[in-house]
Amino acid sequence: MSLRTKALCLLIAGTTVLGATSALAAVAVDVTVAPPPPRVIAPPPPRSGYVWADGYWRWNGYRHVWVSGHWVRARPGWRWVPDQWFPAGPRWHFVPGHWVRV
Numbered sequence: 001m002s003l004r005t006k007a008l009c010l011l012i013a014g015t016t017v018l019g020a021t022s023a024l025a026a027v028a029v030d031v032t033v034a035p036p037p038p039r040v041i042a043p044p045p046p047r048s049g050y051v052w053a054d055g056y057w058r059w060n061g062y063r064h065v066w067v068s069g070h071w072v073r074a075r076p077g078w079r080w081v082p083d084q085w086f087p088a089g090p091r092w093h094f095v096p097g098h099w100v101r102v
Helices: 003-024
Strands: 029-031 050-053 056-059 064-067 070-073 078-081 084-088 091-095 098-101
Touching: 056 084
Parallel strands: none
Antiparallel strands: 029 091, 050 070, 056 064, 078 098, 084 091
16 A cells, blocks of 8 residues: 555544544533624525524634624524523633524
8 A cells, every 4th residue: 555545544534533523522612701792784684494593703712703694404393592602700601503492
């Protein structure tokens, strides 16, 4: 087996393992820096079969960066809960957007 083939095999194996692991891992984000106020942006017109997820501030490890809103495929019997920051003592805790059963 050539060096190039071995490298490709390792890359594929590593990607597969990391992909499977990241799907199972939940990462808690708690920071001491409060997020800026949410940006007030008018949502686009309704789109059949989709729910609008508002933009939010994401922590990139150094500072808050704005993530624009996006469409999420609707799930009958479920309600979309937007991405949110909550005060938790002297820190701020991030809860990613998620679905809850209605």
